[in-house]
Each structure stands twice: as structure tokens, then as C-alpha cells.
Amino acid sequence: MKVTILGAGAMGSALTIPLSDNGHTVNLWGTEYDAGILRVIRKGDPHPRIGVKIPDRVHFFDADQLRPALNGSDIVVIAVSSNAVRAITRRIAPYLKRNIILMIVSKGLEEYSQGIIILTDVIRNELPKNLKDEIPIVAVGGPSIASELAKKLPTAAVYASTELEAAKISRDTFVTPYYRIKISSDVIGLELSAALKNVYAIAIGWCDGLAKELGEKTLDNVKALLFTQALREMALIVKIMGGDIETVYDLAGVGDFEVTSMSKERRNRTFGELLGSGLSPERALSELKKTGRGVVEGYLTCDKAYKLAKELENRGEINLSEQLPLLKEMYLVLFNGKRVKDAISDFLRKI
């Protein structure tokens, strides 16, 4: 197989490892933002984000080499940040042909004319008319820290597609003894879980920051309470949106949420910790920038998740304050100047 990966960030680059081990031809295309990374990995030095050398058999392509990068590919993997998914799909659309499979590892939501939509719908929107129903899209979820996958440490993922055959082909292409892949038909559940867990991971981070602020060692009881509440709210949103609750309680939901919210160096959790220790969202974001850690996906997605919840409330499907109280408190903290301490107090009153 020939596989092209779009985006030379952590996850896109990590996926070259199992693909190379399986003997496939692998093209890694870097965006304009990846130029620095490409310079490093072309020299054979370890990838700065995942600490591993990219296999020799991988072919590198610069931002202006999109067409040759895509030439003859069987599978194209979109691995850019979530807010660039529409733009990248537009750029590749002219070069796409029937019989390829599109995969997406980006996780987020998009605000579009018809409201909040999932990223596979963003892609579908941008496909050329004659290919709209011809190209299967496979969404990737599950608890996968890229640097661990790159080191061939055991990792499990879920590949979801409305066309199961495409999910199976993708699985067979990527699966190795260290990279285990389950398939699923619940794209909605997987994508919503993947997007929402980034949001709720921020609230888990709150507890560590607030503990410090209060001079306590831990606030682990609160953390467990918020963890449980987050899952409950994710399940409610997934159910109303037509996904499967089972997905929330499986690898793509609770599994991915666990790793995102507990693993020490994850951006969303760290962002939440800074908020919990009393920083404003703006200060916290600029602190994170100083350490070279870029996009906080959960921050971008919280606003959209809240708008989605508002849509659902307007349609009479939920009572936001009663049924999604944690999302509401998160929104108030991130976009309305509320302090974490007050948000947690107000949330507790609803238990």
C-alpha cells in the first residue's frame, strides 16, 4: 500500500512507524508550520515532538509538494490540527481520486453555517461533488499518546467508519503487534468523544491547580467526581446526537479521556491546572506558549461544545444547566471570567 500522511506533527509522524514496519510506502507531508520539524527529521535526527527517528523508508514532502505527496496513494491520513481540517481538505480535493480511503486523526468540532459539526462532516463537505459518496472516511480514536506509539510501546486505537470495509482495510494496513486496532461503525460517538474529552480534561486539570492554590496535597475526591460527571455528560451528548453510548464507555471514550486527563504532560490537562491555580485563561495560554506547547484543542472545542449544547437546548432536547452542569461551569471559566474555585462550588451544589 501507499500511504500519505498530511501533517508532520506528533501523531502524523508516529504513524509512519507501524506503517514502515508493515512494509508500506509512506509519504509524510509537512504543513507550512512543520517546516522546522521537516528540517530536523530529514537530517535523520529524532523528531522533536516524539523523540524518535523517522524510518529511512519514509519520503518527506514540503508544504509546496502536496501534489507529488498524494500521487498514487491508497490511503490519505489527515493529521493536522482540528481547525485546519477544512482548509487541508480543500487543498487536497483536486488531487483526490476514486478508491482511496481518507483517514482523520484530528479531534475537534467545527462551527459552520448549519451549526456545530464533526470533522468527518467537514471533510465530506469539502470533497468534490463527484467523489462525495465515493471516498470512505475513517476516523481514528482511542488512547494514543504519539510518543509512546512511536517507541512501539503497546497502544490501542479505534478506527470508525460508516463503511466498515474501509475501516478494515485501514486496520489491516496499520496493525502491528504493538499497535492494536479495533473497528467500529459509530463515527458520531467516536468523534464526539474524541473532541469532548479534550474539553473535560481541562476540568480534571483544575483539581491539581486548585489543590496547590489551597495548599492541599490533592483534591482527588473532587477529581474523581468531575471525571465521572464528564463521562456522564459526554454520554448524554453522544446519545442525543445519534451516537452509541457504548462508544463513550470504550477505548475511544473513557480510554482516551483517561489518558488525556491523567497523563502529566498533556496540554489540555496542564492548561486546566494553570486555571485551577488562579491564572486567567489568557495568562494560562500564554504560559503554555512559553514552554513551546501550542494549540490547546480543548479550549477551542469548549466554545463549540457549549454552542452545540445550546442548540440541543433550543431544540428542547436537554436542560443545559441541569444535565450538563460541568460543561456550563467550564464555559463560564474559559470565556466568562469565572474562577475555578467558584465553578467547583457551584457545581457541587447540584450534586
Add this chain to the structure above:
Amino acid sequence: MKVTILGAGAMGSALTIPLSDNGHTVNLWGTEYDAGILRVIRKGDPHPRIGVKIPDRVHFFDADQLRPALNGSDIVVIAVSSNAVRAITRRIAPYLKRNIILMIVSKGLEEYSQGIIILTDVIRNELPKNLKDEIPIVAVGGPSIASELAKKLPTAAVYASTELEAAKISRDTFVTPYYRIKISSDVIGLELSAALKNVYAIAIGWCDGLAKELGEKTLDNVKALLFTQALREMALIVKIMGGDIETVYDLAGVGDFEVTSMSKERRNRTFGELLGSGLSPERALSELKKTGRGVVEGYLTCDKAYKLAKELENRGEINLSEQLPLLKEMYLVLFNGKRVKDAISDFLRKI
């Protein structure tokens, strides 16, 4: 109300705090093993396990003062280690009267003539014949680290009873602004979740130990995979035993499991970490003893959980190897000399 707590360990002692804040009369009775603790807290020094002074209004009773400790109580709370629940119930049985409520915060299973049973059934078995159906039993679950509750840091619990009225009375007796209590009728789901999470927390600890052993910083992808699998297996066992899967995905299940498996200083997790770093169960247990940390509930319960699973397999209700592969690997590591590394490899092959 007059409340007697049996067991002056961490959780029993922590519960005196909300009870005192609510103005109740509180008796704290220590077992023979609690003599040292009683000596300390009687002097007004902080409780050695939870770091907090017990309120002045609490009355202390030594092991040989069981009768006066129970005299006139409306609620009796059993807060001894799980393997002492039958013995303590036998001891208090002669002094129990109609119209009291029994609560249990101990978490575990017991092997009895009819097979593996939950602790509320152990208690029920030992109640005097004329009171067997007269005394309601309330089981306590949820993510509650005792030392945080004792410091009045926000904590949420679930009180479950087949007699909801008793659960409500208990809730109204204990609830404070910092101690939030939900009630439930799913005693089976709550007790099984509470017992099994101690077992599976050991496997979560494996990942931290094995990471060190392998010279890796983390094995967080594996950890998330095992976390998810543990929940799946807990849900299966609860369902077959007649409990409610919802309980597993709520505070008494995933909430309690999260705090037990992630909070750094929990015994079960630490025990698992020692196993993961290559120690035998015997060595790991004796290491834990050295640090003064006693019973590893999950170790005791794993054997019983496995026997329960075997019972279910013999009844044709499950295929243990296929449906509870993690429990099987845990049993092999804890009681059959298997190394954690091999257990994880064998488990991964089943994904």
C-alpha cells in the same frame, strides 16, 4: 441522632467529621488493632492515618467496650477491614435492636459455603433470626479518600440500600456542604464495583512499575487500555450478578475506580506498581508492610473475584478467558507466578 462507628481506621474516623458538624452524638469504637490509634486521638493529637484531630464531641470506646458503644444508637456503621465484617457482625448481633440502620463502608467479597457473596449478605447472614428482615443495611460507595473527607475537602459518595428510606435517613444524617451523597437501590452493583475496583487498580499500578522496569517514562497508552478493559469486565460481572451497569459507569464504579487506581498513595495501585517493577507478590506485600501500610484489599479480593468468575463460567454464563481476560491475567500474576510483562503481552494479543 446517635451514630456508632465500628473501626477507628481512616474511613471510620473521617466520618466522625461530617457527623459532628451535623450535631449528632458520635461514638467511635476501635477494634483490638486500633488500640494505638485510640491512644493518640484520645490525647487530642491528629489521627495518624488521616492527619486530622477528631472532634471533641466524639466519644471513644475501646475494643472491650462494644456494648456501651452501641447503647442507644440509631445508626451503626461497620468500618473494619473486609475480612473482619463477619466477625464484627457476630460480635454486635446480641446488642442490635429493631429500628436501627446498619451501614457498611468496608469493600470486598467473601467466600462462603454457597460461594462468593457480597458483604451486605455476610451481614444479613449473621443478624439474629428475628431481626434478619427488620434491620435495613446501607452500603457506602463512591470516590472517597478518607483524609480528604476528614479535611472537609469536597467528596461525593453513594449510599445504596434495598430499602431506600434507610438510605435517605443515612444521607440526611451525614450530608454536609462538603460531603455530597447520592442514594441508589443497586446494592449489588455498588458492592461489586467497590470490591472489584480494588482488584483492577492493581493492574493500573502495573503500568507505572513496568515503565520503570523498561526504562520508559510512561506506559500511559497501556494504562488507558487496561483502565477501559477493567470497566468493561466490572460491567459484565455486575450485569450477570443482577446489578445495574449504570452503577459501574457512575460514582460508585468509574469514580471510585479512578481515584483508587490513579491517586498516587493508594495501596492497591502501589502494590501493582511493585509487581510491575518485577517483584513477586510476596516481596511486594512485605515491602508495603515495611512502610506501615497494611491490608491490600485488592489482593485478597482478586482470588475471590476469580472464583466468582469461575462460578459464572461453570454455570455457562461467561467464557472467562474471552470475556474477563484481564481478571485472568491478574489472577495468574498474583497467585501463579506469572510476570506482569508476560501478562500484558498475553492480554494485548486478545485485543
